[in-house]
Amino acid sequence: MPFVITDPCIGTKDSACVDVCPVDCIHPRKDEPEFATSSMLYIHPDECIDCGACVPACPVAAIYDSPDSTPASQKALIEANAVYRVGDSSAVEKAEAMVKAHMSSRADLMAVAPTERAAAHAR
Ligand code: SF4
Ligand code: SF4
DSSP states (O other): OOOEEOGGGTTTOOOHHHHHOTTOOEEOOTTSGGGGGOSSOEEOTTTOOOOOTHHHHOTTOOEESSTTTSOGGGHHHHHHHHHOOTTOHHHHHHHHHHHHHHHHHTHHHHTSOHHHHHHHTTO
Protein backbone atom coordinates (compact mmCIF):
# COMPACT_ATOMS: atom_id res chain seq x y z
CA MET A 1 0.00 0.00 0.00
CA PRO A 2 1.64 3.27 -1.07
CA PHE A 3 2.06 6.32 1.09
CA VAL A 4 -0.08 9.36 0.26
CA ILE A 5 0.67 13.10 0.42
CA THR A 6 -2.26 15.24 1.52
CA ASP A 7 -3.17 18.91 1.81
CA PRO A 8 -0.82 20.21 4.53
CA CYS A 9 1.77 20.02 1.73
CA ILE A 10 -0.13 22.82 -0.03
CA GLY A 11 1.58 25.99 1.11
CA THR A 12 4.55 24.08 2.56
CA LYS A 13 6.16 22.10 -0.30
CA ASP A 14 9.60 22.15 1.33
CA SER A 15 10.80 18.89 -0.27
CA ALA A 16 12.01 17.41 3.02
CA CYS A 17 10.40 14.12 2.00
CA VAL A 18 12.19 14.10 -1.35
CA ASP A 19 15.53 14.37 0.43
CA VAL A 20 14.96 11.16 2.41
CA CYS A 21 13.08 8.98 -0.10
CA PRO A 22 15.43 6.13 -1.13
CA VAL A 23 13.70 5.44 -4.44
CA ASP A 24 13.05 8.97 -5.77
CA CYS A 25 9.30 8.36 -6.08
CA ILE A 26 8.20 11.82 -4.81
CA HIS A 27 7.76 14.52 -7.44
CA PRO A 28 8.17 17.17 -8.59
CA ARG A 29 11.66 17.65 -7.15
CA LYS A 30 13.02 21.17 -6.86
CA ASP A 31 15.19 20.55 -9.92
CA GLU A 32 12.23 19.55 -12.08
CA PRO A 33 10.45 22.23 -14.13
CA GLU A 34 7.03 21.35 -12.72
CA PHE A 35 8.09 22.30 -9.20
CA ALA A 36 7.48 26.04 -9.51
CA THR A 37 3.82 25.67 -10.47
CA SER A 38 2.95 22.53 -8.52
CA SER A 39 0.40 22.95 -5.73
CA MET A 40 1.94 20.10 -3.75
CA LEU A 41 4.14 17.06 -4.13
CA TYR A 42 2.93 13.58 -5.08
CA ILE A 43 4.03 10.01 -4.34
CA HIS A 44 4.07 7.57 -7.27
CA PRO A 45 2.08 4.65 -5.84
CA ASP A 46 3.79 1.95 -7.92
CA GLU A 47 7.29 3.12 -7.04
CA CYS A 48 6.82 3.73 -3.31
CA ILE A 49 8.37 0.86 -1.33
CA ASP A 50 6.53 1.69 1.90
CA CYS A 51 9.71 2.37 3.84
CA GLY A 52 8.16 5.14 5.93
CA ALA A 53 11.18 7.46 5.81
CA CYS A 54 9.16 10.39 4.51
CA VAL A 55 6.66 10.51 7.37
CA PRO A 56 8.92 11.83 10.17
CA ALA A 57 10.66 14.13 7.69
CA CYS A 58 7.46 16.02 6.90
CA PRO A 59 7.13 19.10 9.12
CA VAL A 60 3.35 19.29 8.68
CA ALA A 61 2.29 15.61 8.94
CA ALA A 62 1.01 15.60 5.37
CA ILE A 63 1.90 11.97 4.62
CA TYR A 64 -0.30 8.98 5.48
CA ASP A 65 0.97 5.43 5.28
CA SER A 66 -1.74 4.06 2.98
CA PRO A 67 -4.91 5.02 1.15
CA ASP A 68 -6.87 3.20 3.85
CA SER A 69 -5.40 5.32 6.63
CA THR A 70 -5.94 8.57 4.71
CA PRO A 71 -8.83 10.53 6.29
CA ALA A 72 -12.10 10.90 4.40
CA SER A 73 -11.46 14.62 3.95
CA GLN A 74 -8.36 13.77 1.89
CA LYS A 75 -9.67 10.93 -0.27
CA ALA A 76 -9.65 13.03 -3.47
CA LEU A 77 -5.91 13.48 -3.10
CA ILE A 78 -5.24 9.72 -3.16
CA GLU A 79 -6.21 9.76 -6.83
CA ALA A 80 -4.16 12.91 -7.45
CA ASN A 81 -1.06 11.13 -6.12
CA ALA A 82 -1.86 8.15 -8.34
CA VAL A 83 -2.46 10.17 -11.49
CA TYR A 84 0.53 12.53 -11.26
CA ARG A 85 3.46 11.73 -13.53
CA VAL A 86 6.31 14.19 -13.71
CA GLY A 87 7.18 14.98 -17.33
CA ASP A 88 3.66 14.10 -18.56
CA SER A 89 1.83 17.41 -18.95
CA SER A 90 -1.59 15.78 -19.29
CA ALA A 91 -1.13 13.78 -16.09
CA VAL A 92 0.24 16.83 -14.30
CA GLU A 93 -2.80 18.86 -15.36
CA LYS A 94 -5.21 16.15 -14.22
CA ALA A 95 -3.58 15.84 -10.81
CA GLU A 96 -3.42 19.60 -10.35
CA ALA A 97 -7.11 19.91 -11.32
CA MET A 98 -7.95 17.35 -8.61
CA VAL A 99 -5.98 19.36 -6.08
CA LYS A 100 -7.66 22.62 -7.11
CA ALA A 101 -11.08 20.95 -6.80
CA HIS A 102 -10.13 19.73 -3.33
CA MET A 103 -8.99 23.22 -2.37
CA SER A 104 -12.34 24.65 -3.53
CA SER A 105 -14.47 22.02 -1.85
CA ARG A 106 -12.48 22.10 1.39
CA ALA A 107 -12.06 25.82 1.83
CA ASP A 108 -12.49 25.16 5.55
CA LEU A 109 -9.26 23.17 5.63
CA MET A 110 -7.44 25.60 3.38
CA ALA A 111 -8.27 28.36 5.87
CA VAL A 112 -6.27 26.49 8.51
CA ALA A 113 -2.51 27.06 8.60
CA PRO A 114 -0.58 24.15 7.03
CA THR A 115 1.04 23.37 10.36
CA GLU A 116 -2.40 22.85 11.94
CA ARG A 117 -4.18 21.30 8.96
CA ALA A 118 -3.43 17.64 9.66
CA ALA A 119 -4.98 18.02 13.09
CA ALA A 120 -8.13 19.26 11.36
CA HIS A 121 -8.38 16.28 8.98
CA ALA A 122 -10.48 14.19 11.32
CA ARG A 123 -13.07 16.89 11.96
S1 SF4 B 1 7.38 5.54 2.11
FE1 SF4 B 1 9.57 5.49 1.51
S2 SF4 B 1 9.51 4.97 -0.66
FE2 SF4 B 1 7.44 5.65 -0.14
S3 SF4 B 1 7.43 7.84 -0.60
FE3 SF4 B 1 7.97 7.63 1.56
S4 SF4 B 1 10.23 7.63 1.60
FE4 SF4 B 1 9.59 7.22 -0.53
S1 SF4 C 1 7.89 16.95 3.55
FE1 SF4 C 1 5.64 17.19 3.68
S2 SF4 C 1 5.25 19.36 3.26
FE2 SF4 C 1 7.35 18.92 2.61
S3 SF4 C 1 7.14 18.49 0.43
FE3 SF4 C 1 7.03 16.52 1.51
S4 SF4 C 1 4.85 16.13 1.88
FE4 SF4 C 1 5.09 18.30 1.30
